């Protein structure tokens with residue numbers, strides 16, 4: 448039998464570069480006003496797409512002199528078998544010197560671990576303050592891209608059967624920054640703030656494929672990208688990883704051939720794509736760079752190569768709504784345009 452060779456390239460489809468919305472800009476403004484009272488920033492990312500779900504706007508929010516920071520990779524359970532990948536990710540994070548943990552946000556044990564870390568950060572801060580208690584309590588902003596599990600983690604940390612934060616399997620469930628939510632014992636004095644997921648304005652997205660990875664993680668609106676293109680990208684990734692685990696029949700590079708195998712009524716190819724996208728694809732990594740071998744990819748190298756477009760060069764008269772949004776973002780985070 449002929450050996451199956453997966454595609455190494457993926458077509459450059461003309462897909463939207465952004466799903467940035469007005470409520471996200473409003474949230475960024477709110478972050479700016481909360482900034483002086485925050486002690487810890489918890490940045491959540493989806494472990495299956497750590498590059499795509501990293502948000503450079505959050506880097507701009509952090510002032511190292513006053514804020515502590517912890518990166519939390521969620522959805523660990525969806526990739527638990529892939530120990531080799533988890534080891535590589537840990538190695539890259541250590542290289543960056545960015546404190547991080549991996550969790551399942553639905554799991555009480557994970558939430559207890561997060562709470563223990565928050566308490567230890569708080570103790571560190573009190574120690575630096577010569578043991579003085581923090582008058583307004585210890586404030587923790589829970590932030591990240593849409594749908595990465597921010598509200599889920601807050602509910603699990605609260606531990607009560609009644610949810611304090613609304614959750615759902617698609618992007619944009621939380622629309623407003625919450626009031627403070629107490630976690631732990633009353634004397635712990637720890638308060639979390641739930642936030643709407645923040646995406647990136649189009650000009651800060653240099654590769655369209657980011658949108659495909661984000662789409663597979665549910666971080667952008669479901670119908671922003673044609674489901675057949677999403678299915679094609681999923682097929683491409685599955686073939687580079689373990690095709691036999693993710694679809695029936697012999698491996699194929701032809702998405703139409705695959706979708707026809709699902710036998711949907713009246714050969715509705717879009718319905719077949721949606722059906723396949725909704726299956727669980729445990730173990731799959733959605734950022735294709737991470738499939739390169741160790742010599743060809745390092746997270747530090749990748750991040751240093753990310754271009755930072757200068758939005759100031761755009762003429763005011765030709766500004767679109769998106770340009771204006773980006774300009775607003777840059778006014779909030781001037782450091783971005785100086786890079």
Ligand SMILES: Nc1nc2c(ncn2[C@@H]2O[C@H](COP(=O)(O)OP(=O)(O)OP(=O)(O)O)[C@@H](O)[C@H]2O)c(=O)[nH]1
Nearest residue numbers: 522551552594595596597598599615619620621644
């Ligand atoms: N398997 C798994 N599912 C998770 C995990 N964390 C969150 N989810 C699921 O992911 C979906 C999104 O969770 P939310 O908590 O609503 O995400 P969010 O970041 O608050 O989303 P926005 O409010 O839209 O920004 C829900 O269906 C959760 O059940 C996790 O660690 N593992």
Ligand SMILES: [Mg+2]
Nearest residue numbers: 597598620621
């Ligand atoms: Mg939410």
